[in-house]
Amino acid sequence: MKDYYRVKAVISKDALVHNIRLIKNKLGPVRMMAVVKSNAYGHDIRNVIPVCSDQGVDAYAVATLEEGVEVRSLLDRLPSEWSRQHASMILVLGYTDPSEYDRAIRNKIDLAVYSLEQAEALSKEAVRLDQRAGLHIKLETGMQRIGFDLNDQSLQDIKAISTLPNLSINGVFSHFARADEKDKSHADLQWERYQAFTDRLERAGVRIKAHHIANSAAIMEYPQAYTQPLPEGEYWMARAGIILYGLYPSDEMDRQAMPLEPVMSLYTHVVHLKTVPAGTPIGYGGAYVTTRPSRIATITVGYGDGYPRHLSDKGYVYVRGQKAPIRGRVCMDQTMIDVTDIKDVQLLDEVELIGPHVPLDDLADLSGTIHYEIICQLTDRIPRILR
Template sequence: MKNTYRACAEINLDALKHNIQEIQAVLGDTKLMCVIKTNAYGHGSIVLARELAAMGAYGFAVATVDEGIELRNNGIIQPILVLGFVAKEQYADMITHHIMPAIFTYSMAKDFDAVANAMHTVADVHIKLDTGMSRIGFKSDAESIEATVQGIVMINSLLKNIRIDGIFTHFACADCEDDHMTFKQLKRFDNVIDRLEKNGVHIPIKHCANSAAIIKYPGMRMNMARAGIIIYGLYPSDEVDREVIKLEPVMRLKSHVIYVKTVEPGTTVGYGATYVCQRPTKIATVSIGYGDGYPRALSNKGRVLIGSQSWPIIGRICMDQLMVDVTDADYEIKQGDEVVLVGSQGSESIPVEEVAAINNSFNYEFVCDINRRVPRVYYRNGEVVDIVNYLR
């Protein structure tokens, strides 16, 4: 398979395997649920799910029912959990495809049970607790815990067509230096579980550790942990110890030079004429833009790699193209030359975090923003093993 695309995201499956091995080494016997929502954080959910399943992933977490059904339709048989809201109209589809919802109210559980009953089956669910995110979940503060426990007890005892397979929460500040909030959330989570146990409700799977908690808090890994951003070789923040798990970035975003020209001093570049050449300037036009998910905020601020050297972006980034100043190149830069926007080229590298910082965002957002116009090209041992072109 040959890569001839105007721009592409290269996905290094060897780096993916390395990251999973690093994660599994610290988890030990703890089950690994891989979070592959938003197209596996932009890396391509179908190919990655297959790879991760082969590497021993216990299950997968997604954000929507459709993301889960897409996995099922492509042969994924591991447990799938939808982390977010699900409309009643989707319950039957979830049950048909053996996809578990996150139950966060008694009425939701009752409705889901009714659909399962009508379909003559018993469906697995996970209970979601809100311990401090204030997003979705049964409340767990001192004023609410008794009602929450009784609600879950009723789900367990009265609703015969659903089975509580797991219970979980999500940490708000696990990637922060201050650990006060995380321990507060853990205490609330443990309190609910303790009370459920005393009421005879024994839930098999308990999970609260996200990527940051997997790194920072060994005691919070329980019997399942949810790894997201670290799967893809990116750290959740600068506050986690990078020596605990040594990651390798999985994605490299690249394009190529499509045109090179030299212009005179005073020539303007791009929309709005925001850049004015102060000298005879050699400009290389690159075939990628904000229409592909590369941030327009990097106009006149970002840089790219060509020939293992760094070159500045000049002018406003267009929807489909951008321009760079290659005047000082001591070799001929020509049409077809590889351009790296994120990742390594030779001894040089542009980390995702650098690009995201200029865009006033963060690494999660950048990789998720690389859209379906950009094919994903999968490599193993330096060879292309798969290409996903979403447009055909």
């Protein structure tokens, strides 16, 4: 009897290890920060953190303090030699409310700071706890999201931050907006701005340990963002996000230069089969009408699982060695596919939703979105199984 599961995501440990080693080989002595926000881009941080730790990843980036606390808890429970010998840096990349500073400090989680007021509040809380708080100065170099503007006032504010009690400026960072394009002129502009302002910080007497602006695209194609000489005691770090999971930042990247392996695949089963005549409307609104006698299979996945509804009547799956088109609208919990031209499809046949025969890039294109969005929107009712 076939093993049944409604939907499952298989997380390949071998692929994850392959990607980490590929990235670390590219970076050489540069420290690697694994970006594990949004539950490790939908892959489940409980699967990803132990593997990263075993492979000697130096630091972790998250989007929220809650994620950071979970990462710290996972790291503290790991038996690996690396975890015992290294107090891994964890950085919250975005905004953290002052009401959460106590928790951040107690869990030794660094925070992104982009105003003097934030730093003053963090310092006050650290003094109250009689502990040191770690922070990274965020610079606005061309993303227009968050960060200190690169002007004289910001220079004065950051210098003031460096004198506040119980604070450690552990890093200065920014983020490339267009490093995943063939035309690197905007990346050049951001890089020049970053260098010029950090030079001003150095001349003003601000000493910062870690410098990081390189994201996945820059790791692949913009090595100057992590290889320039730094003052003694300072070091480069690079943030590996989407490439950690075997996916490319955009279709403009040179994939041959870095042969990544996708870490996630997604599967479901056929749970119903029926033959219908030509002219039969399928699903909500009769969005698809059969043009010939057709064999329709129902599979147990839908937008309630995060499977894109935009794949309605456009997407495909893979069953019995062939592609099967989606017919009608993707429902909340089920989807119908056309298996008329596929021999011997049976109940409980396994169906590949994402994998070697159904590339995530294809689904993203068909859905009118990006692969980041699809994997991050897969819901918690899908188990992630590390193999």
